[in-house]
Amino acid sequence: MPTSTNTRWTxxxxxxxxxxxxISSMIEGKFVQQDNIVSVLERVIEPYDRVILEGNNQKQASFLSKSLANASNEALHHLHLIMSSVSRPEHLDLFENEIADRLDFSFSGPQSTRIAQMIEDEEIKVGNIHTYIELYGRLFIDLIPNVALVAADQADANGNLYTGANTEETPTIVEATAFKNGIVIAQVNEIVDELPRVDIPSSWVDVIVLGDEPYQLEALFTRDPRHITEIQILMAMLAIRGVYEKHSVQSLNHGIGFNTAAIELLLPTYGESLNLRGKICKHWAANPHPTLIPAIESGWIDSIHSFGGEKGMEQYIAARPDVFFVGSDGTMRSNRTLCQMAGQYAVDLFIGSTLQMDYVGNSSTxxxxxxxxxxxxxxxxHDPKGRRHSTKAWLDMQKTGDELVRGRKLVVQMMETHQPGNRPVFVDQLDAIQVAKxxxxGTPPVMxxxxxxTHLVTEEGVAYLYKSDSPAERKEAIAAVAGVTELGMTSTARQKHRLREQGIIATTDDLEIDVKKSNRSLLAAKSIEELVMWSDGLYDPPEKFRSYWT
Amino acid sequence: MPTSTNTRWTxxxxxxxxxxxxISSMIEGKFVQQDNIVSVLERVIEPYDRVILEGNNQKQASFLSKSLANASNEALHHLHLIMSSVSRPEHLDLFENEIADRLDFSFSGPQSTRIAQMIEDEEIKVGNIHTYIELYGRLFIDLIPNVALVAADQADANGNLYTGANTEETPTIVEATAFKNGIVIAQVNEIVDELPRVDIPSSWVDVIVLGDEPYQLEALFTRDPRHITEIQILMAMLAIRGVYEKHSVQSLNHGIGFNTAAIELLLPTYGESLNLRGKICKHWAANPHPTLIPAIESGWIDSIHSFGGEKGMEQYIAARPDVFFVGSDGTMRSNRTLCQMAGQYAVDLFIGSTLQMDYVGNSSTxxxxxxxxxxxxxxxxHDPKGRRHSTKAWLDMQKTGDELVRGRKLVVQMMETHQPGNRPVFVDQLDAIQVAKxxxxGTPPVMxxxxxxTHLVTEEGVAYLYKSDSPAERKEAIAAVAGVTELGMTSTARQKHRLREQGIIATTDDLEIDVKKSNRSLLAAKSIEELVMWSDGLYDPPEKFRSYWT
Incomplete structure (x- = not known):
């Protein structure tokens, strides 16, 4: 009988x-002084550590990221950073300053040019690019952090945290770190006597510091209706009529962008005229977009679960607890992990946009x-193949004659045939393939x-790609709605006719859409000001969206 | 400009x-008396409510489920029950007694016969059968609960909860309910002055009751090595050599069953002889199976994140915090949601067993x-198509010539060609199709x-199904390892030879496995008693597993 090797297990x-x-001389309870934070980080973090730095596309642990970038690279070097989002300049300074050298991440919107250059220059060794919950999953498996740097709204004297509307990913990354004997360091905007509610219990947190200013919070999901174009309104009509109504889409995700903002603002007008209220768009996995306000106020929406908060929406959300997820204290709780899980498995439809689509339908930003x-x-x-429950929309996607009766998620790509600068969105080969090289x-960053x-919506019509039998037919269907692009010009009148006859594509005529109506008067709100009016004055837009009307 | 409809939003x-x-006369703070619980439930729940009743395959809110079954069906009727697991007799009594009539669920192991009969008799209207996180996802979208009935180990006087090793699904279902103004009722095993740590903050909970006895906890993942057969040992050798070693599988999930228990017990013996320590099986999404102890003690395993706890493993886990996820108090925290997410996105391999597989490879229990x-x-x-990070194992599954370089998750089915009673596991058509009718x-319950x-392991060999080009070839490969079954007998010597040549199947000869060694002496532990010895006496097996040796 072998016996234990008596290794140390702790x-x-x-x-x-x-x-x-x-840091015992610098800490009282769990609290350290703002001025000491760089020194605290230099002492509790060690070279080669895996450090998860909170920063997703909304909330940023900005005081901690700035402080880490101010650390000495003699004390801290070769850090392996894990970040949902590489968003702030100092996130990349950390690599330039040789504090960090490895990176696993999900998103890098504002820093996408600089990061590409730094990777090419071998200043950053990139592990992989992930989806959010793929990255969170790895925090429990093969990317368990040594240290987590996170942001919260408030702490009480015991060290409990309130993260409120911007709870986002904080509980998940804290859990992965705290329960594997990592160190959790939180910056807070305020220290208070009593929290509205506890979002993260004190026993999960090691070090708390008051930030020099409130954490950075980006109003990323606010779209000013003034900028919605008539082409976007036409595409929104095509989506509502040709996708949402056709398949009775009850539950869905909308992300960022003017295309989907147009859909949201057409529900109380065009949607109402089609008598669709209560029939589509009842349950949402979405951030609290201001452009959802008219649909909410018009009684279209039963529930919205959110990944994060949205600046300016706080009072409106607090006044609409039947719709949003709100705690006993009256403020929202978001949860990026749970909302992504719900958005993966529990909604009928995802709709998004892309910068490039290849001729068979792969796309990438x-x-x-x-x-x-x-x-x-x-x-x-993507079609979550672990899904086992069925809805009308999901079943609509099934292949005829399949005795296993397996439906699919509706995955819609919606974009104009040309990008700004008149660059066609349809390309023979995705840039992603070259970028990967x-x-x-390890693998090209295909989105x-x-x-x-399953569906492609352009200003030319809707392509029902789920009905196509082969990559060749899919390509034909994409070409038929690709307009005046190189790909689009390969589509003959004869092909288009056949595809329309077979219901593989549909034009505004086929869908009985009155193109004359596709103008801005169809928008339930045509400006931020009108969104505020719809909200009964509860929506409080951030400064930069007020310039037009104050 | 339209204005708000002035609906009530609260x-x-x-x-x-x-x-x-x-219930104001019955409640003090958040606490109600045990004797009043039926009356409390009758007053806070209303007919037609959606009630989520905690009960997964380990922890059960058994006091609350018994109490609900004792409610009057005049007070409570037409409840829509949501349950991860239909496990206890009263779960179905609720339907027989006409307290509930609708059910959405995931698993019904112990009640699978009775539930099938009741559905046929139309005593239960089943919505859908789900995976766990699919069901949890719907709690935030279109199955938002009115009431949650959950179980915890301890509450403090303020109403904070400690759920410890069996945290499991509790935080997720509480979050879905509490933040949409549902009512959260928790049974606890103890009320204490100070919790070891807080798992669920008080402000998320409305009503707490001391259970009449500790919540039911099943040692579902304990497998006595005495019952492992030599055929299972042979299959385990095939899996280790033909799958784990071949693809360098570093991260994985093992579930319930003797097949995978045999693999676990062969790592420190057979695996060691192949010099595989540190090369495979380092990172796990798995419950704390006692049969993992020898591999842990032999230094094979870096980390295990767990869905739930396992009875008897508490002290062992507390003494091995480098491996398990353990809080600052020294006890484990499991999390079914996060572990399922990690098991979906962050591991290379899933391995499971089935009761039936059809000739092309669909399977169901x-x-x-x-x-x-x-x-x-x-x-x-399943292959999570939202995965974007790559590992050696994942890339091994890619189709040659695919410029998108897209790997796949390894999904292994491992089973003997015959079930107990000599019933072939391979069937022309899954029973699931008839059951669905x-x-x-809405759709047949295919697992x-x-x-x-990607892989099928039987006592006949390994079929590398990911290499097959068509359903016809996949069927041939399955037949080639299907032994003396109707399907197996369609496989000719010529076919087998070709499939071996092409590396689509492999036998023990091909894998250079010494069949003579496939006997019980290869198990690192041959009994529960030996597992206890490996654990230095820290593993404390439940009573029913002690009968053999005390």
Whole structure:
């Protein structure tokens, strides 16, 4: 009988105790002084550590990221950073300053150009680009963090945290770190006597510091209706009539962008005229977009579960607890992990946009010189093959004659045939393939794979790609709605006729859409000001959206 | 400009206040007396409510489920029950007694025969059968609960909860309910002055009651090595050599069953002889199986994140915090949602077993007269198409010549060619198809779809199904390892030879496995007693597993 090897089994716990003992002179309870934070980070973090730095596309642990970038690279070097979003300049300064050298991440919108250059220059070794919950999953398996740097709204004297509307990913990354004897450091905007409610219990947190200013919070999901074009309104009519109504889409995700904002603002007008209220768009996995206000106020929407909060929407949300997820204290709780899970498994439809689509339907927002990543799109924009419940929309996608009666998620790509600058969206080969070679990625950063896309909406019509029998027919269907692009011009009148006859594509005529109506008067709100009016004055837009009307 | 419809937007919050006011004479703080629980349930729950009743395959809110079954069906009727697992007799009594009539669930192992009969008799209207996280996802979208009935280990006087090793699904279902103004009722085993740590904050909970006895906890993942057969040992050798070693599988999920228990017990013996320590099986999404102890003690395993706890493993886990997820208090925290997410996205391999597989590779544990559901298997046992990070194992599955370089998850089915009673596991048509018709399900309860299965391991060898080019070739490969079954006998020597040449199947000879060694002496532990010895006496097996050796 073999016996235990008598290895020490508490190395991580011992290491945590040692690290925290190095700051014993600087800490009271769990609290450290703002001025000491760089020194605290230099003592509790060690070279080669895996450090998860909170920063997703909304909330940023900005005081902690700035402080980490101010650390000495003699004390801290070769850090392996894990980040949902590479968003702030100092996120990349950390690599330039040789504090960090490895990176696993999901999204890099604002830094996508600089990050591409730094990877090419070998200043950053990229592990992989992930979806959000794929990255969170790895925090429990093979990317368990040594240290988490997170942001909260408030702490009480015991060290409990309130994260409120912007709870987002904080509980998940804290859980992965705290329960594997990692060290959790939180910046807070305020220290208060009593929290509205506890979002993260004190026993999960090691070090708390008051930030120099409130954490950075981006109003990323606010779209000013003034900028919605008539082409976007036409595409929104096509989507509502040709996709949402056709398949009775009851539950869905909308992301960022003017295309989907147009759909939201057409529900109380065009949708109402089609008598669709209560029949479509009742249950949402979505951020609290201001452009959802008219549909909510008109009684279209039963529930919205959110990934994060949205600046300016706080009072409106608090006044609409029947719709949003709100705690006993009256403020929202978002949860990026749970909303992504719901958006993956529990909604009928994902709709998104892309910068490039190849001729068979693969798409990516990664283009040459810009490594943007995807965030949650690939998670929600695929057919979740572990889904087993059925709805009308899901069953509509099944192949005829399949005795296993297996439906599919509706994955819709919606975009104009040309990008700004008149660059066609349809390309022979995705830039992603070349980018992967240059950045030495294991696999090209494709956002949505062709075999997952069920519908394509352009200003030319709707292509029902789920009905196509082969890649060749899919290509024909894409070409038929590709307009005046190289691909579009390969589509003959004869092909288009056949595809329309077979119901593989549909034009505004086929869908009985009155093109004359596709103008801005169809928008339920034509400006931020009108959104505020719809909200009974509860929506409080951020400063930068007020310039037009104050 | 339209204005708000002035609907009341706080209906759910008002209803919650009204419901709680009905028990104001019975509640002190958040606490109600045990004797009053039936009356409390009758007053805060209303007919037609959606009630989520905690009960997964380990922890059960057994005091609350018994109490609900004792309610009057004049007070409570037409409840829509949502349950991860239909496990206890009173779960179905609720339907017989006409307290509930609708059910959405995931798993019904112990009640699978009775539930099938009741559905046929139309005593239960089944919505859908789900995976766990699919069901949890719907709690935030279109199955938002009015009431949650959950179980915890301890509460403090303020109403904070400690759920410890069996945290499991509790935080997720509480979050879905509490933040949409539903009512959260928790049974606890103890009320204490100070919790070891807080798992669920007080402000998420409305009513707490001390259970009449500790909540039911099943040692579902304990497998006595005495019952492992030599055929299982042979299959385990095939899996280790032909799958784990071949593809360098570093991260994985093992579920329930003797097949995978045999693999676990062969790592420190057979695996060691192949010099595989540190090369395979380092990172796990798995419950804390006692049969993992020898591999842990031999230094094979870096980390295990768990769905739930396992009875008897508490002290061992507390002494191995480097491996398990353990809080600052020293006890484990499991999390079914996060572990399923990790098991879906972050591991290379899922391995499972089935009761039936059809000739092209679809499988199900649902057989005529038994509607068992699947729990987490379809979630982890499919290729997650939202995955974007790559590993050696994942890339091994890619199709040659695909410029998108898209790998796949390894989804392995491992089973003997015959079930107990000599019934072949391979069937022309899954019973699930007929069951779906009889139970009026939207879609047949298939556990793993053929196109997701990459490997099949039987006592005859390994079939590398991911290499097959067509359903016809996949059928040939399955037949080649199907032994003396109707399907197996269609396989000719010539076919087998070709499939071996092409590497689509492999036998023990091909894999250089010494069949003579496949006997019980290869098990690192041959009994529960030896597991206890490996654990230095820290593993404390439940009573029913001690009968053999005390």
């Amino acid at each position: 190395k991580k716990r011992d290491a945590k105790r040692d690290r925290l003992s190095r 990664v283009v040459r010189g810009r490594l943007a990543g995807f965030g949650g799109a690939p998670n929600m924009g 240059e950045a030495n990625l 949505i794979y062709a075999d997952d896309v | 209906k759910k919050r008002d209803a919650k206040r009204d419901r709680l006011s009905r 649902v057989v005529r007269g038994r509607l068992a559901g699947f729990g987490g298997a379809p979630n982890m046992g 009889e139970a009026n399900l 793993i779809y053929a196109d997701d299965v």
